[in-house]
Amino acid sequence: MPMPDLLSWPITREDIAALARNERLNLDDEDRIGVLLSAASIDVQACPGSGKTTLVAAKLMLLAQNWAAPDKGVCVLSHTN
Numbered sequence: 790m791p792m793p794d795l796l797s798w799p800i801t802r803e804d805i806a807a808l809a810r811n812e813r814l815n816l817d818d819e820d821r822i823g824v825l826l827s828a829a830s831i832d833v834q835a836c837p838g839s840g841k842t843t844l845v846a847a848k849l850m851l852l853a854q855n856w857a858a859p860d861k862g863v864c865v866l867s868h869t870n
């Protein structure tokens with residue numbers, strides 16, 4: 790599958806900062822910002838309570854706010870042991 794055109798990737802640092810303010814989230818470290826800015830498929834692994842679910846929800850909120858492709862969608866897979 791081809792990589793999305795990064796020039797048209799909808800999420801910006803300003804979008805992340807606005808979401809963090811509006812939802813009172815801690816999204817200010819570079820690891821979280823990197824996941825939110827990435828157009829690639831990413832595997833997020835961390836210990837319980839570290840904010841993985843919140844991070845995925847934040848990314849979906851950002852995508853929903855900025856999604857412009859009427860003929861494309863998003864697939865989210867989540868699993869546990």
